[in-house]
Amino acid sequence: MIEISKEVEKYLEKPYALSALGTGVGGEIYYDYLAFFHLILVKKGKKNGFVVPVSVKNAVKICKKLNLKFKKDDWHNYEECVSENNSLSKETTEKIKKMRRNRIRVHQDVLCGTDDAILEKFCSGNITNEKLGEFEQYPKCCIKQFTDNVWGDFVQAAEIIGDTPQNAEMILNVSRAGNADERIFQRLKKIQLEFADGRKKFPYLFHQACTDCLNDMENSPSGKLNKEWGNVAKEFPKLDSLIMQGGIDESEDKKRLWDKEWQEWIDGGCLG
Numbered sequence: 001m002i003e004i005s006k007e008v009e010k011y012l013e014k015p016y017a018l019s020a021l022g023t024g025v026g027g028e029i030y031y032d033y034l035a036f037f038h039l040i041l042v043k044k045g046k047k048n049g050f051v052v053p054v055s056v057k058n059a060v061k062i063c064k065k066l067n068l069k070f071k072k073d074d075w076h077n078y079e080e081c082v083s084e085n086n087s088l089s090k091e092t093t094e095k096i097k098k099m100r101r102n103r104i105r106v107h108q109d110v111l112c113g114t115d116d117a118i119l120e121k122f123c124s125g126n127i128t129n130e131k132l133g134e135f136e137q138y139p140k141c142c143i144k145q146f147t148d149n150v151w152g153d154f155v156q157a158a159e160i161i162g163d164t165p166q167n168a169e170m171i172l173n174v175s176r177a178g179n180a181d182e183r184i185f186q187r188l189k190k191i192q193l194e195f196a197d198g199r200k201k202f203p204y205l206f207h208q209a210c211t212d213c214l215n216d217m218e219n220s221p222s223g224k225l226n227k228e229w230g231n232v233a234k235e236f237p238k239l240d241s242l243i244m245q246g247g248i249d250e251s252e253d254k255k256r257l258w259d260k261e262w263q264e265w266i267d268g269g270c271l272g
């Protein structure tokens with residue numbers, strides 16, 4: 001029987017990268033703490049699974065320490081999820097999907113879970129954001145909005161450039177280029193400010209909470225998860241305060257970068 005609080009202490013003494021948004025790739029250590037916390041949730045049976053995307057070595061190390069089941073994934077291709085309200089032509093849609101499949105290389109990640117069945121279910125085939133979301137138990141409303149956000153970038157770009165399959169490459173290239181057109185900037189700004197709001201309201205969640213969840217902190221699916229998982233975090237006060245503070249800092253940081261007018265954002269170097 002491992003003592004979780006001992007492992008928490010050891011990890012906080014010498015943290016290492018466990019999240020793609022964490023320190024190992026120039027991000028914020030808050031996300032490594034949060035990833036570590038999600039592994040504790042799996043350990044305690046509060047969550048079915050967690051993907052450690054950043055380092056196979058680190059993932060195997062932490063799973064062995066926490067005595068968790070794990071499996072290296074065997075995902076073939078990245079498959080883009082298409083929004084239910086997709087307004088693009090069938091031809092443009094297919095071309096974008098094909099190009100995204102070719103552009104996004106699938107890295108080997110490690111899936112950690114409560115049992116082998118859950119790992120088997122998710123570790124092969126093509127990987128999609130929705131499949132990842134299901135594995136990580138993100139609320140359905142938030143998964144849907146995430147898909148709408150990602151796909152919406154392409155729709156917005158196509159509205160500006162023109163909805164034809166010949167434009168697919170340019171659509172992908174400008175879909176996140178907030179400096180190219182104010183409409184693109186305004187989309188990104190809304191998504192980033194919601195992300196900032198979510199870090200502060202739901203610091204224990206990894207996923208980006210949807211608008212409905214953000215508007216109902218008490219009773220929304222995200223609100224309930226945050227509360228439930230927050231109670232687990234209280235068992236580890238030092239880790240808890242690092243996560244709480246990290247969420248606040250991350251939120252402030254995002255707001256500082258995005259809560260601006262278009263020109264101001266461009267003059268500031270398009271950061272964020």
Ligand SMILES: [Zn+2]
Binds near residue numbers: 140142209210213220
């Ligand atoms: Zn939601």
